[in-house]
Amino acid sequence: MELTEQHILPVPQQRAWEALNDTAVLRATIPGCESFEADGENGYAVAMRAAVGPVKANFKGRMSLTDINAPHSYTVVFEGQGGVAGFAKGTAQVVLEAESETSTKLSYTAKAQVGGKLAQIGSRLVDGAARKIAGEFFKRFSAYLTGEAEPDAQAAESESPDGAGDNTSAQAADPSERAAEAAEHAPGGKGHKSWKAWISKF
Secondary structure: OEEEEEEEEOOOHHHHHHHHOOHHHHHHHOOOEEEEEEOOOOEEEEEEEEEEOOEEEEEEEEEEEEEEEOOOEEEEEEEEEOHHHOEEEEEEEEEEEEOOOOOEEEEEEEEEEEEOHHHHOOHHHHHHHHHHHHHHHHHHHHHHHOOOOOHHHHHOOOOOOOOOOOOOOHHHOOHHHHHHHHHHHOOOOOOOOOHHHHHHOO
């Protein structure tokens, strides 16, 4: 499996680098992460829950940083075991480049091998799951960087092993509730105040 992506982070390069090396931030923003602790020099012990198609498992492993060139780049070497679900191991090259004084482009190329049941379900599902996890991570990571969410608050969010615990926007309320609310505030309705107030609900 190979995954190459780019993301724009809404902070200066130094700030992005510091956050990427903060265990509390990573523990709170990596989907399904249960623990992320320092383990030796530039090494970390990681435990997380993940779902890849029909395979759901708890993974325990280790990642280490090599070829460190702060605050520009490093290489991540990782390996994890998920019991009967199988294993995953590989590397990821991460590069930070200043886009402006207030934004940073993060580029990475990850290469991984999987075994056990993970290998049996096919590369298409594995790639899809990897992209989903990466996408959710950067969504949470950017929210933390912009102050929209703190690590402790994100860590407290409930999250099921298959990722069903993702935050849902308040705008995605039940359609029947939105309809009732609209009727309540529509012109001539029980709670009608003005056209302006009614329109502002949408």
